[in-house]
Amino acid sequence: MSFEWLHPVLIATALVLAAVGAVRRVNLWRAGQADQINLIAGLMAMPGRYLHDLHDIVERDKYMSKTHAATGGGFVLSAVLIILVHMLGINSQILAWALMASLVLMFVGALFVFKRRLDPPSRISKGPWMRLPKSLLSFAGAFFVLTLPAAGVLPEGTGGVLLTLFLTALIIWGMGELFFGMTWGGPMKHAFAGALHLAFHRRQERFGGGRSTGLKPVDLSVAADQGSVLGVAKPTDFKWTQLLGFDACVQCGKCEAMCPAFAAGQPLNPKKLIQDMVVGLAGGSDAKFAGSAYPGKEIGNAKGGPNQIITEGLIDPETLWSCTTCRACVEECPMMIEHVDAVVDMRRYLTMEKGSTPNKGAEVLDNIIATDNPNGYAPASRTNWAADQNLNVLSDVKETEVLFWVSDGAFDMRSQRILRSFVKLLKAADVDFAVLGDEELDCGDVARRLGDDATFQSLAKRNLETMAKYKFKRIVTTDPHAYHCLRNEYNDLGFDGLKDVEVLHHTTYLNELVQQGKLKLDNLSAGTVTYHDPCYLGRYNGEYEAPRELLRSLGVEIAEMERSGFRSRCCGGGGGAPITDIPGERRIADMRMEDVNTTGAELVAVGCQQCTAMLEGVVEPRPEVKDIAEILAGQLIEEMH
Amino acid sequence: MQHKQTEQRFANDLNIVSLISVGKHPQSGRERRAEQDGRAVELGMSLNAENLTVLHAGDPQQNALRSYAGMGLNSIRVLEMDPAADAIAPLSSYLKQHSPDIVLAGVRAESGExxxxxPYQLAEQLGWPLVSRIADIISVEGGVAEILQALPRGQRRALKVRLPFVASVDNAAQEARQSAFGPASRAALDLQSTQSTTDVIRDEWSEAPARKRPKRLKKVKATTAAERFKAATAKAQSDGGKVMKNEPAAEQAQxxxxxxxxxxxxR
Structure with missing residues (x-):
């Protein structure tokens, strides 16, 4: 082949340009706020995280995981070998053969990418992503031919000027996409940003099978400083690790496919949200976005920049308020991007700086501030529901085995049925338990999801101070939202009152009692039964089994919905969504009830009063909705004395 | 409810003072932004946010003041005094000194007396007209304000009042906008010391929660559903009364x- 000098120069040029782009991109991320991350440890752990944590999620789609392993693995190996063989000119047949093998691997992978893009599902982005498989094929193909002489298959100098020019054109295209495009914002950016995102993820606890779902507290000590901003107003108000995370998005749209608000036709698409964040951090408009729009909104009108207010031009606040914080997007994201953190960060600005929580938001927050419950009931009436229950109150007994956290369900007549059932079961199992009575306050969940972290922190601190006065070993609650706050969010506030306390959901605790034989239960014959996983119990806390075991202990064979377990669809009741009530085409609860109906169930078992309220709000005829505690209490064999 | 974004409907030279007090939540008894005073601030902000003075006579440490500030105020002026003292004297001397165009206040405080x-006593001391229970100020032109006064059952009375005047703001006025924590924390409290006199009479009182007054039963003589509905929903209207305008004073008094x-x- 002619022009011996050409290809090394081209490769070196592409690499230098890629390095320049990398520096430029890194500077975009560094415009964010400081974050405590161990850079070296992160980088060291990165390959392992790619192979395990990330790959485990991709593995849910076998076709894609094999395709990606071949393409990505083949490319990384090829890139290293190309530098050795073609740029540095190391003359080794072994290296050349290894390079050819890895290029074949990459080529085969790319063929499968190509095949999937022939008839792509609506969730994945088109546009530049449609050319990616062709770029991969030309990169792998051209370098393969180029390596033949080095491997000794073809004599040196085979082919004329035309072939060389043709191969050179393919190589420029391939390297343009794969080296240059990786740092200058093409589809391959996901590899560069994604690798670093895995290294410097804001929630390092998530790796190695861990769970990290509690929202990070706002630093309120700066609230009174002139010029300070609570929450995220501009892209640069995010932590730099969050900006990096947004940039890692591969636009696979798995989040979009799972998002209940998107399916309901509310103006939210988690994928578009993340891409809008990328528009924000890099500056520009969303005109080039080649995926699904926010339902009801057109693409091309959003403009933003690193120092521009996000909700003034880039994102409509309605988009942020549509989120139910169900975490289905986060659970599904192969890049482990934290959508919910971003949504709540921006809500915090809207609530704590702009005072623009929509619909009933302001009223509910005012009520919580004035009465410690969202509906403005008299605080002294909190324990009225238990007037006939003869419960121990901690202010009297001071010490107990189990603190029963009643939650705001105390004020709601439907939820009170759940509370009574649970009390009946506790009494039947002879558990030493007590309640806080009127000393209990709202746990702060709603205030926090609505962006009012000041009110959340105030409630949490007062609750912690109350609990610090008493002795107990465990907290059990029937409300997964309170469960999440107590278990995962109260610990960030500088109190260690709950350090040695085990926080449990009532299904976990009841399951324990049943396993220990402390509850005698009759079998249930209620026809077909299905179980709805509450988001804050399942995805937020990983409890999928206890409620199912309880149902099985009643002799029930659960007819599982297609979307159950970690893929459970939200009931629409989380994140303050019923309060902000952003209009859509359908109601999320109706869609969930359709899921239930496809199983033919006559009874939906639920483990959350909010889910109960949402699902019972669906017009009849529909299956009966009951909390697990209610079902169990109904089957209790009471011993006669 | 979405509040109307109608900030600055008028020229910037209009000087408005909204008076605020410490409210009390009816269920929890906790201190808060008073409902009607919040509306007075909202009305003031929608008329002229630039030249609005939000004025309180009492304890500057009072946390409830912050919830007014959270509506987006840069500062709150506080005439520092014992909260139990009579606020009329310091308020009226402040208002005499600054002579604003409009003074807005709630109809009544949620705590204290x-x-x-x-508003009545201030109007008397200043010698200004008092407009009670207003719902909105439509316009201010040539020193005359066009006001909507709230009447029962959603009725309104259009009034024209010459500036300056004192007005009490009814529950029918635009609801106060949401109070946000950030601006609430940052607003400046602009303190002025005052000479206040102890309210000697009030000192002797003892406070107790109010008892619900018995309601007079309504005689329902309705024969149709529509009449029953009206009787159940309508506020008692003052029927059977009579308007006496031109009769001699003695006859009116009789x-x-x-x-x-x-x-x-x-008796």
Whole structure:
């Protein structure tokens, strides 16, 4: 082949340009706020995280995981070998053969990418992503031919000027996409940003099978400083690790496919949200976005920049308020991007700086501030529901085995049925338990999801101070939202009152009692039964089994919905969504009830009063909705004395 | 409810003072932004946010003041005094000194005496007209304000009042906008010390929660569903009364005296 000098120069040029782009991109991320991350440890752990944590999620789609392993693995190996063989000119047949093998691997992978893009599902982005498989094929193909002489298959100098020019054109295209495009914002950016995102993820606890779902507290000590901003107003108000995370998005749209608000036709698409964040951090408009729009909104009108207010031009606040914080997007994201953190960060600005929580938001927050419950009931009436229950109150007994956290369900007549059932079961199992009575306050969940972290922190601190006065070993609650706050969010506030306390959901605790034989239960014959996983119990806390075991202990064979377990669809009741009530085409609860109906169930078992309220709000005829505690209490064999 | 974004409907030279007090939540008894005073601030902000003075006479440490500030105020002026003292004197001397165009206040406070006398006494001391229970100020032109006064059952009365005047703001006025924590924390409290006199009479009182007053039963003589519905929903209207405008004063006084006798107020 002619022009011996050409290809090394081209490769070196592409690499230098890629390095320049990398520096430029890194500077975009560094415009964010400081974050405590161990850079070296992160980088060291990165390959392992790619192979395990990330790959485990991709593995849910076998076709894609094999395709990606071949393409990505083949490319990384090829890139290293190309530098050795073609740029540095190391003359080794072994290296050349290894390079050819890895290029074949990459080529085969790319063929499968190509095949999937022939008839792509609506969730994945088109546009530049449609050319990616062709770029991969030309990169792998051209370098393969180029390596033949080095491997000794073809004599040196085979082919004329035309072939060389043709191969050179393919190589420029391939390297343009794969080296240059990786740092200058093409589809391959996901590899560069994604690798670093895995290294410097804001929630390092998530790796190695861990769970990290509690929202990070706002630093309120700066609230009174002139010029300070609570929450995220501009892209640069995010932590730099969050900006990096947004940039890692591969636009696979798995989040979009799972998002209940998107399916309901509310103006939210988690994928578009993340891409809008990328528009924000890099500056520009969303005109080039080649995926699904926010339902009801057109693409091309959003403009933003690193120092521009996000909700003034880039994102409509309605988009942020549509989120139910169900975490289905986060659970599904192969890049482990934290959508919910971003949504709540921006809500915090809207609530704590702009005072623009929509619909009933302001009223509910005012009520919580004035009465410690969202509906403005008299605080002294909190324990009225238990007037006939003869419960121990901690202010009297001071010490107990189990603190029963009643939650705001105390004020709601439907939820009170759940509370009574649970009390009946506790009494039947002879558990030493007590309640806080009127000393209990709202746990702060709603205030926090609505962006009012000041009110959340105030409630949490007062609750912690109350609990610090008493002795107990465990907290059990029937409300997964309170469960999440107590278990995962109260610990960030500088109190260690709950350090040695085990926080449990009532299904976990009841399951324990049943396993220990402390509850005698009759079998249930209620026809077909299905179980709805509450988001804050399942995805937020990983409890999928206890409620199912309880149902099985009643002799029930659960007819599982297609979307159950970690893929459970939200009931629409989380994140303050019923309060902000952003209009859509359908109601999320109706869609969930359709899921239930496809199983033919006559009874939906639920483990959350909010889910109960949402699902019972669906017009009849529909299956009966009951909390697990209610079902169990109904089957209790009471011993006669 | 979405509040109207109608900030600055008028020229910037209009000077408005909204008076605020410490409210009390009816269920928890906790201190808060008072409902009607919040509306007075909202109305003031929508008229002229630039030249609005939000004024409180009492304890500057009071946390409830912050919830007014959270509506987006840069500062709150506080005439520092014992919260139990009479606020009329310091307020009226402040208002005399600064002579604003409009003074807005709630109809009555949610705590303390809650007599609803503050706007009346201020108007008397200043020698200004008082407009009670207003719902909105439509326009201010040539020194005359066009005002909507709230009447029962959603009725409104259009009034024209010459500046300056004092107005009490009814529950029918635009609801106060949401209070945000950030601006609430950052607002400046602009303190002024005052000479206040102890309210000697009030000192002798003891406070107790109010008892619910018995309601007079309505006689329902309805024969149709529509009438029953009206009887159930309508506020008691003052029917059977009469308007006496042109009669001599003695005759008017006699009519009032007779009514008081009839109602058993006088024996």
């Amino acid at each position: 809650s007599s609803g006398m503050v 009519a009032i005296f007779d009514l008081l006798l009839e109602e058993g107020v006088l």
